[in-house]
Amino acid sequence: MKVTRVKSDSGTYDVYVGEQLRYKIESLLPKSYSSVMIITDDLVARHYLEDVRNSIIQYDRVYTSIINHGESSKSIDTFYRLHSDAIDYGLDRKSLIIALGGGVVGDLAGFVAATYMRGIDFVQMPTTILAHDSSVGGKVAINHQKGKNLIGNFFSPAAVVYDVDTIHSLSAQEFRSGYAEIVKEALIADRHFFDELMQTGLSRLTNAEIASHINKGIAIKAEVVESDEKEAGIRKHLNFGHTFGHALEALQGYSGIAHGEAVAIGMLFALQVSEAVFSVQLPFDKLYSWLETNSYPLQLPEMDLQHIINTMKLDKKTEGTTIQMVLLKSIAHPVTVEVSDADLKNHLELFKKKLSTRL
Structure with a gap:
């Protein structure tokens, strides 16, 4: 496992990259939390949601919210629904949101975390190559119909946990998409x-x-x-x-x-x-x-x-x-x-x- 430490004005956090990390989430969290809300999409949920849930068994209160996959979910409507879910689940300021998925999930769940009760911790768990870029740096956002990522904030994650095994479920298109960002870098x-x-x-x-x-x-x-x-x-x-x-x-x-x-x-x-x-x-x-x-x-x-x-x-x-x-x-x-x-x-x-x- 490779660990990269990111030091920013808003905080320091570790980026973990390795195999089988979805089974070790509990040991990689920076502190204990009162409850956990996992936000993921319908495609990722089929593959990895249970693995992640089972890796945080110390918590009695673990909730999940599943969104539709795709860029259209980075909308004000989905954002509002996730806030409603967080309220219904009884999340408080000592709760944690886990963003399990690609860039859409990470941007959206991160923006929910940044704005729920004026900000609670979240952990990025990227499952795409593309999300190696979006999960690091603290940019969180949703789209407006007139432009991409126009509504958002800078809000650093508490940690980034990147299990490279998850990329094997990617389509060829998503694989290409992710590597374009690596070429850019x-x-x-x-x-x-x-x-x-x-x-x-x-x-x-x-x-x-x-x-x-x-x-x-x-x-x-x-x-x-x-x-x-x-x-x-x-x-x-x-x-x-x-x-x-x-x-x-x-x-x-x-x-x-x-x-x-x-x-x-x-x-x-x-x-x-x-x-x-x-x-x-x-x-x-x-x-x-x-x-x-x-x-x-x-x-x-x-x-x-x-x-x-x-x-x-x-x-x-x-x-x-x-x-x-x-x-x-x-x-x-x-x-x-x-x-x-x-x-x-x-x-x-x-x-x-x-x-x-x-x-």
């Missing part, structure tokens, strides 16, 4: 790690390789979060590929394309814009080939350019009405740059042509 922080990933075939990975990649990604995320917990500066760099990626997700109603798949396309777009802005050569072709080899969707949907620009303006990095994109001067050298609407439209038109000629 490598691009903004570690050239050698990026080169290593570009030589990796997702269908041939061993448990040890996956754990190694996850730990490297978490280490990058932890270092950034420790320097800038509330995204006043360099934490914005973690959004590389997300400005366009989030807009793609919103355009498709948060269905069809997975978050990481949208971010993968967003990273290609950010690389293209970076090359134009800084007159540099970046690994656009290398990344495109790797994504194509590993079956990422690379075809853009039909879209009105002004509409996609307006959607991108809902990105949290936007200041006033000017879009700020995270770009690369080189691998591991990210910067935040303002991009005008006119320039963005030109970049989007070129990007559409560039992708269409490769299909």
Whole structure:
């Protein structure tokens, strides 16, 4: 088991990564609690809910709330229902919420914990590769119909417990989605790690390789979060590929394309814009080939350019009405740059042509 300690302004917590950890939750909790509420989704519940329940047998009061899987559950209605469940279960300020699932469950359950009785402890138990990123750093949120994660807070978990065995129940799409975030972390922080990933075939990975990649990604995320917990500066760099990626997700109603798949396309777009802005050569072709080899969707949907620009303006990095994109001067050298609407439209038109000629 690998343990990474994250030190932020709002508290210090440990991230545990290893095998069979879902059977050891009790020993990994930072303190005792009056009661426990496990929030999970209908798919994860079938596989791992009983394992987790059985691992906290010291508690007489253990409750569960199951949501529907998928991004649509990060809604105000589900958020309100979970608060109602917590009240009905009699949770108090010494209770614990366990977020058992992927990024949707983690973001949603974390926001419930952050707002229930002005904040109670929660533990992240990610069950997807994608959630290695979202479970570390204390960002919790729900979506608004006009944009992703627009309603939320910064609220650090009491611990993160990552049982890598749980990823074996992932679909191929979710596996791809998670690895896009690992690639993002490598691009903004570690050239050698990026080169290593570009030589990796997702269908041939061993448990040890996956754990190694996850730990490297978490280490990058932890270092950034420790320097800038509330995204006043360099934490914005973690959004590389997300400005366009989030807009793609919103355009498709948060269905069809997975978050990481949208971010993968967003990273290609950010690389293209970076090359134009800084007159540099970046690994656009290398990344495109790797994504194509590993079956990422690379075809853009039909879209009105002004509409996609307006959607991108809902990105949290936007200041006033000017879009700020995270770009690369080189691998591991990210910067935040303002991009005008006119320039963005030109970049989007070129990007559409560039992708269409490769299909």
